[in-house]
Amino acid sequence: MTLPTPEEVRRVACVGAGVIGGGWVAHFLARGYDVTAWDPAPDAEAKLRRLVDAAWPALTQLGLAEGASRDRLTVTPTLELAVAEAQFVQESAPEKLDLKRDLLARLDAATPAGVVIASSTSGYPMTDMQTTAADPSRLVVGHPFNPPYLIPLVEVVGGEHTEEAAVSWASRFYEVAGKSVITMDREVPGFIANRLQEALWREALHMVANGEATVRDIDASITEGPGLRWAVMGPMLTFALAGGEGGMAHMLDHFGPSLKAPWTRLEAPELDRELYDAVVSGCDVAADGRTIAELVAERDRGVIDVLRATGRLGGKAEPR
Amino acid sequence: MTLPTPEEVRRVACVGAGVIGGGWVAHFLARGYDVTAWDPAPDAEAKLRRLVDAAWPALTQLGLAEGASRDRLTVTPTLELAVAEAQFVQESAPEKLDLKRDLLARLDAATPAGVVIASSTSGYPMTDMQTTAADPSRLVVGHPFNPPYLIPLVEVVGGEHTEEAAVSWASRFYEVAGKSVITMDREVPGFIANRLQEALWREALHMVANGEATVRDIDASITEGPGLRWAVMGPMLTFALAGGEGGMAHMLDHFGPSLKAPWTRLEAPELDRELYDAVVSGCDVAADGRTIAELVAERDRGVIDVLRATGRLGGKAEPR
Structure with missing residues (x-):
């Protein structure tokens, strides 16, 4: 199989279909891709379709890509089926390092050779996650913001064993898919935006812990x-x-x-x-x-x- | 002289006419107040009128209050003249504690008895600034965000020697004047929003200092x-x-x-x-x-x- 250019991608796999994974599904569907999705939860498909249905009016209002349709979503019974024909894989599993490691190794084993696999991790360096995959060179971080179908930013960065070409392929692919991309040239825990909002979040937690401000005050102080x-x-x-x-x-x-x-x-x-x-x-x-x-x-x-x-x-x- | 209720205020004095003080002048003019302003800089009046002129098209677009006019701005040659008939005073001097202390004492001496005097300080507790004023009971913090004519938030808090009535009068006045108010019941350095944005700013400075992200990356990571x-x-x-x-x-x-x-x-x-x-x-x-x-x-x-x-x-x- 010839590897597609970022512009040629038609089929995307989303593994993990919670708030973030489901948001990615909605985004890729709205941009006209065929999407296969897998999630181990028993009620995952119903929940995912609810999330996509809830987002669809907004996405329609924003302007769907030509041919975009919720019918182009296929929820598969196994991870292997989800990625078997994927031209790009977005992993959005829970934020647990061991789980991410094992899952990325399984994804690597099941995904066509050379296809880029991106993790939505909120902060783990790819170097720590790619340790058990047979081919770590195609594993990148593609960190989105909630909801991925509305917030443009994706932070892209590779790990120690990621090939530079995979990082630039992913950055270009996200741009083609309508995202706003920051490509980082080194790994920093939390990347950029999460470090900034984590600092703010921790200060807010200190203020709540000390009774200096209520949750409502904190929110109003930012929105106003x-x-x-x-x-x-x-x-x-x-x-x-x-x-x-x-x-x-x-x-x-x-x-x-x-x-x-x-x-x-x-x-x-x-x-x-x-x-x-x-x-x-x-x-x-x-x-x-x-x-x-x-x-x-x-x-x-x-x-x-x-x-x-x-x-x-x-x-x-x-x-x- | 009878003290006005917050709703009765017609004349506001702005002392200090830099970016923040000038922004306050533009805001109060747009909301229909008579504004007297004083600033010790030799070119202060020209700079202030430039700032107000630059903001005016935006403020017109936003909707001016009835009777609002740039002609209702009077720049006075002395601080005393600026506040002599003021029904509310907004101090926006440079962020230096000694200067704020002295200025608030001078303002207190020159402003009609009982009229509330608010400081735009970005973070000094009023307790530390009200030490030399003859009547500290009417001194409050009214901390705005740049530009004060567009960003609704004002954080209001008193010092140890501020009367509760002055705090509630100021909070109500700002609301009448079109601001969105958070009234704090205790002093915390940096208040609420500045603590939150200061945490973010410091983390951003660390990232720049360590070469982890450029200024442009940091800005894009937030706006996108x-x-x-x-x-x-x-x-x-x-x-x-x-x-x-x-x-x-x-x-x-x-x-x-x-x-x-x-x-x-x-x-x-x-x-x-x-x-x-x-x-x-x-x-x-x-x-x-x-x-x-x-x-x-x-x-x-x-x-x-x-x-x-x-x-x-x-x-x-x-x-x-």
Whole structure:
């Protein structure tokens, strides 16, 4: 069998059909793929079809790919049948290292040679998961965000024994399949976005544990505050705009000392010249020629669009 | 002079007219208030009027309050003139404790008795700032998010010597002025949202310092990932949905062990029974009777609205 290019893929296998695996199924169906799925739970098929049915109106509204249909989903009685003719495999099993290891080895044994197998793991490095597979070279992490049928981001990274070609094939495939891809050149536990949201989540848990804020306060503080900006502009450029016309350099001069303040339980790194320069020049790269005034205008337009789209215009925010 | 109720306020003073102070000026003008402003910088008035002019088209689009006009801004040559007839004072000076202390004492001396004075401080507890004012009882924190004319959130909290009545007056005033308010019953450095975004920011700085991710990767990982959800639903309820039909309890059972994983430099609190119960029951309160299926539908609708509003529909996300 000739291996397909990312553009030629027509048949995708999803192994594990819980919230994440089922979300992947919905995404791939909406993008017009044939999808085979397998999950060991006895009621897995009914649950999966419920999830896809629940997502379908939204996906229809978003615009289905030509030929996309829920009829193109086949739930198979065995893992081997699910992957036998797959041109790409997405594994979304529970987050247990031993389970992932065994499952990836089984998938590797049952999947046509050379076909890329991606794991949805939230944070295990592939190096730790690919230890027992006969051919670890085609195993990559393809980490999505819930729900995979709506949130564009996928973080792609290989392990020590992954071939570079498998990583770039997977990155390209996800792009073709409508995702927004960050390809990492090294393994970091939790990848990028999960490290960031895990820091926030842990600080939130500390606050709940200490009675400093309620769950509701925490959620409102994000949806009515920084969350509105983060849908539009990331935390780095957003902070650069707090520096006014001086941008990130002025922001670091002004707020750098607050890195020493006990504003979170997380210790900050030393803001030495090297880090200062890396952040400032990194912001220049991210700004990509846009001036501070242009970035402010872009952020403002985006936030207004988000406020309007989520029904929060006209002054007072509606309680959500 | 009789003190106005929050609903009766017509004249607001903004002291400090940088990015935040100027943003407050734009907000109060758009909501129809008379605004007096003072800032010691020699070019402050020109800069402030530029900022207000830049924000005005957006604010017009959002819907100005009746009678709102940029002509209702008066920039005064002295601090004392700015606050002499103010019915509410918003202080937005640079983030230096000594400066804030002195300025709040001066404001207290010059502002009509009983009028509430709020500080935009990003993280100083009012207890530490109100030490030299003759009447600390009317000094509160009213912490906004940049830009104050677009991001609804204001965190309100008093210091040890603040009267409860001043805190509740300020909270009510901000609501009348179109803000979304969280009133805290105790002082925590960084309040709520800044603690959460500071944890994320510090983790991001660590990643840049270690070469694990670029500034651009970090920003994209948020805008294409969790940031899209956070504009719609906070981190706690969002995570509850990762638990599928089992909600937060199932999520904690499933992902609780990852609190021990090195997914961020921030150590997690012990997930003991008490914290587990607090998070689960806090989510029930925040869900306010909505089932998991209803929350999923709400999140999906919101994320689709945000994707559409920010031009990211149709599969592949546009680079921003």
